[in-house]
Amino acid sequence: MRLLRFLVFLLMLGVIGFCGWMAYFVSTPLQFPNATQEFEIRAGSSLRSISQQMVDKEMLQEPWSFILLVRAMRMAGGIKAGNYLLESGQTPYQLFITLSNGNVTQDSITFIEGWTFAQMRQALNSHESVRHLTMAYTDEEIMRNIGAGNAYPEGLFFPDTYYFSRGMSDQDILKRAYIAMQNRLEAAWQERGQGLPYASAYEVLIMASIVEKETGKASERPLIAGVFLNRLRIGMRLQTDPTVIYGMGELFDGNLRKRDLIKDTPFNTYTRGGLPPTPIAMPGLAAIQAALHPAKTDAIYFVGKGDGSHEFSRTLGEHNRAVVRYQLKGRNAR
Structure with missing residues (x-):
């Protein structure tokens, strides 16, 4: 009985200590x-993360401590995704209320896979917030500067x-996007x-940018x-049109x-x-992964079918026949 009372006493002492700490x-x-x-919570994030x-x-x-607070309130699933602008000096309870009420800042800007840096700057320059x-x-x-x-x-x-609070500078947004790419590229490398x-992760980025511009069907990225x-x-030139177009700059008229x-x-x-000296666009993570984990294939040629997908060939003869079929619509060509 004494042992039981002692254990109960320790339990009560622990509960009191825990409550005092909380x-x-x-x-x-x-x-x-x-x-x-600024604090961003992505959709699907766990309380622990x-x-x-x-x-x-x-x-x-x-x-x-924050995990225990939220679990004690039985609100582990109550925190809402979004971008928050939080003020220093608030208590953990006030922080939880803010995150569970979803008082997010709604301004956002999207940079699209395959965009050039010039297109990024244009999007930032035209954004009112x-x-x-x-x-x-x-x-x-x-x-x-970044x-x-x-x-x-x-x-x-x-x-x-x-996501960003209204009035954030374009320079700060670019810095976030720059750091995000460096982190993801290094982890993938x-x-x-x-x-x-x-020879380097930068060469992966160059290849990924070409894959991004060449791919119309997402599932084909590793194959391309x-x-x-x-x-x-085998020492063959890459012979890819998007690099030529990029090198032409403003001289490219669409043809x-x-x-x-x-x-x-x-x-x-x-x-x-070899590879061009720099990337030609902004590749997404899927293109980076494709460049680092390519499909095993004997193909060295491909031609567009007109629906976003490609026909892949091992020999020049196969490729020429595919060109006649898909690009020339069956017409013979010299």
């Missing part, structure tokens, strides 16, 4: 690194929807397949990446002619071997 935690104001803190994200952003010292700092900046000035040094901007930003002919890697391995294919530029993969 009362202290719930009522103690939180101090964020900044007076206001949300709490850890707040620890990573130095909003909480550890995740478990963005504070425009970079309109008069050169690309080089923007890259230095901490990217002298890097060429093309392809270095991650295509996604970015660490898990790359074996035997790939890339496999074709281009086969060409690199790619034979003279364009034979006019040499640093991006003309018909006249030059």
Whole structure:
């Protein structure tokens, strides 16, 4: 009986201590690194991942107290996805109420897979809720200001929807997209397949940008990446139209002619071997994964069928027949 009473006493002491700690935690104001803190919760995020994200952003010292608070209120599924602008000094309870009420900032901008940096800048310049700092900046000035040094901007930003508070600068949004791409590219690079002919993660980004521009059907990305890697391995030129078009810049009028294919530029993969010097667009994560995990194939040619998909061929003869069938609609061509 004495042992039982002692165990009950310890249990009661633990409950009192826990309640005291929770009362202290719930009522103690939180101090964020900044007076206001942007915080994004993606759809489907778990309570544990949300709490850890707040620890990573130095909003909480550890995740478990907040997890216990929310679970004690039986509201683990009550936190709503969205982008929040949170004020330093609020208590954990007030923080929970804000996140469960869904008082999100609704301004957003979407950068599309396959866009160029020029298209990104145009989208930012035309967005009414963005504070425009970079309109008069050169690309080089923007890259230095966001901490990217002298890097060429093309392809270095991650295509996604970015939520932000009204009045956030275009420079800050670009910095977020730049960091997002660096993080995702590095994580993908660490898990790359074996035997790939890339010297760096940047070369992966170049290949991924080509795959992004060449692919009309998402499921074909790994196969198209496999074709281009086969060409690199045998010393064949990539011969891909999107690189030629990118190298033409404003001279491209919507029609790619034979003279364009034979006019040499640093991006003309018909006249030059290997990869072009930089990415040609902003690749999405699926294109990056395709470049790092290509399909195993013997094909070295492909031609569009006219519906977004492609016919893949192992030999030039097969390819020529596919061109007649799909591009020339069955007409013989010399």
